[in-house]
Amino acid sequence: MTLPASVTPELLAKLTGMVVSTSGRSYPLTEVYTGEKVLDLPQSSPEDVETAYAGARKAQAVWASWPLKQRIDVMKRFHELLLRDGLIIADLMQVETGKARRMAFEETCDVLMVTSHYIKAAPRILKEKKHGGVVPLVSTSTEVRVPKGVIGLISPWNFPFATSLSDAMPALIAGNGVVLKPDNKSTLNVAYGVGLLYEAGMPQGLVQIVCGEGPDIGSTIVENADFVMFTGSTATGRVIGAQAGQNLIGCTLELGGKNPLIVLDDANLDEVIPGTIMAAFLNTGQACMHIERIYVSEQRKDEFTQRFVEAAQAIGVDAKYDFSPDMGSLVSVPQRERIESHVDDAVAKGATVLTGGKARPDLGPAFYEPTVLTDITPDMILAKTETFGPVTSIYTYKTVDEAVALANDTDYGLNASVWGKDLKAAEAVGRRIEAGNININDGLAASYASKKSTSGGFKTSGVGSRHGDAGMLKYTDVQNVAVLKKQVLSNPPDTDWTKQVDQTVKGLRFMRKFGIR
Template identity: 60%
Template structure:
């Protein structure tokens, strides 16, 4: 029987959900994924609750946004320390609400201090005023000023609730905004705890609000009150969010789905590639936006790779424990388990071969599903064209480098890709030819995603905009242009004809280009 951590007492959990506004009395039964047992009744927010949450955040934002950046960063430094002090409690919360194995829960908790530390260091340079030349040398200049958007809506998914819910909040706060976070109902506990830590660090109370509810019920009211939206989730829902953002004339950053490829070239280290593919396909039970679902292996090493990959997969430990033993945990819910199973059943019925796995494991818990490797998957199968988002990988052969690249690009998605070769220059050259916002050479996803200085986003149907990098901070700001003209020289002088002024202007434009002033 799974033993729940002693840290997750009813009093502690009830204290977290008390900050969720919910005047209707409606609740969501938030359960422990491993067992299906009730953890807490989660209040559901009405449109009126959501409007009040934005009003509260907006009032607090007037104070927070007036603070100098160094004062805001002082709060974030304290928050960084508090996250590390409470990291194992955060890990407990993530495991209980999502069902992931402990390694993945711990690594998720690392994302917040990493991102926070990056922006603490980078923000003074990114957000400082920048002086630019004006139209008339010496006599004019303009200053680019970065202003907070106001109140940002952050809609976080269930697969990485703490990492997305809080990591996306941090740059919005550093930029001077208030935030209203909507986590998935299934995984609201860790974001709620993150907000508690922010307030303990000195953030004004009310600045970050957490509202809860089903997407169709709360999405409209959120975007009607927001000044910007950050959404992570499916492509289908992303289109709806994008339409609502356009209707309200607010900006949006959308990180959406993926059908991510891994290319194992003929000169790759097979053992290293097999080891990486275990995480690529089955990390977080395949519930990672950037995980691998299509695995292309060169003909010359395909049989060796396949046999080693199957054997390594079958050796993985699956379990429902709060220790670091299991390699794989549960899927997030029974409904999602059934969706994953439907993709495998569809592939099997249409002629694909299940090399290993392919069945649920109710003996371990309600939503467990075995890591599964398929061979012979085609585009007419759900697993061949649609994001499965589970521990299911399709194996494919290729003969030439050009063929592998064409296969990798044969999708509407473009979020992440992985290339394996002992020849680093070759691997990097192949990476540039893949239509994907992130490409890892001799890694699966962590190197790209954890490189906080570089933007991370999707191409094609995998998203709009990016998190991380300077872009991930600047997107939460508006640029204000304050221009100064020191002397009135941008019109004809008294008594000068406009024809003479036009010739003078034309000569000036030629001179500025010749001297490279413009």
């Protein structure tokens, strides 16, 4: 095993030392390309989680007392440090997740974009808003945004750096602390990012890292949180949402997808093919928003299929710490086995493999070829279930109405893509699809990278959203500060209520007529 030069024993010791752990237990973290153990990652106990929350609450009291400008200044320094060390973080991500270097670097850019957006937008989003009060001229009502406290943030292994740091950024700028649980398989790169926050001047203890399997510490994280941000499977999301509801705290759940792409008859295949390849196989298909279902009209199916399969076969797959491979490894052997089980089930029930469909042990233990299937029937596992790998299927449709109905025939509703030269017509089709993110002539990046707009899911793809104003406001409580300059709301004991009612009705009618309230 030869790790990148930046991943030294000293760095590894520093990063593992950031985990709150007294349990004595550990997780064998491996280099995905070879399957060889890199280190023993400390595991946190429920008691460690409670200790982490106590530390974060103490630091959060200090952080929340800082003026917003001072908190933003920290994030400006963090942004610059991230630009400085982005490739080191990419090294760590490749070691832990096996993703291609191109994707690892782009993931750091997501955090840069989110940080930059909220540095600019936070003063407007968090600004106090003064309104007229219950009685014109003599009363006011002011909305004040107050941080919720400490956020429980649980992030997945597929985009660990982005879902940890990008989701933490608006919470931190708004004045919160964070207890962060990355996936065991992808903790080191996240810890490096948290270290940069401290280097930028964030108070010690404000972001606490805990590690462990969900059944071991997940409940304790939710139990102690003031708000929960979770990205992961729909099944786990249901459990977290139920516990958050019992505790009367809010949560955002970004869950799974079985995302469709529709190719309209007027689409330019010179653009569709590379765009769809990217949407289907980015991050080795391990993306909640990646495309698993492609719908092409009967007239264009043959041409599209031939060109798409050729493009899939041209994808460069390899285990290298440089920018040459297009696609890297799956995150683990169990994930590869999951993909294999979906494809094998489909083939056994009559599906046709147009390309791929095999593991690549010559490259590493978790590699799997880019795979394109057709002849999919509803009884196959991958017809309805999220596969979450480098596998996509091609279907045909006769009419646009049929294509929309097929796209909507799923319990999920995270992302959808429509391609066509007539932008107005393509957008009209996209608006009919039941999904939180609609991309016209793009697979997924156009919507997700638009940080000014919110991003979330319909149906079982999630609750709540990230990005945009809502992505920061969700981490705050609103306080209504009402001021009465002169006491006019109380009635004297001898009030004539017949006259009072008459005067009140006249007053309310007058104010409505002249738009006073």
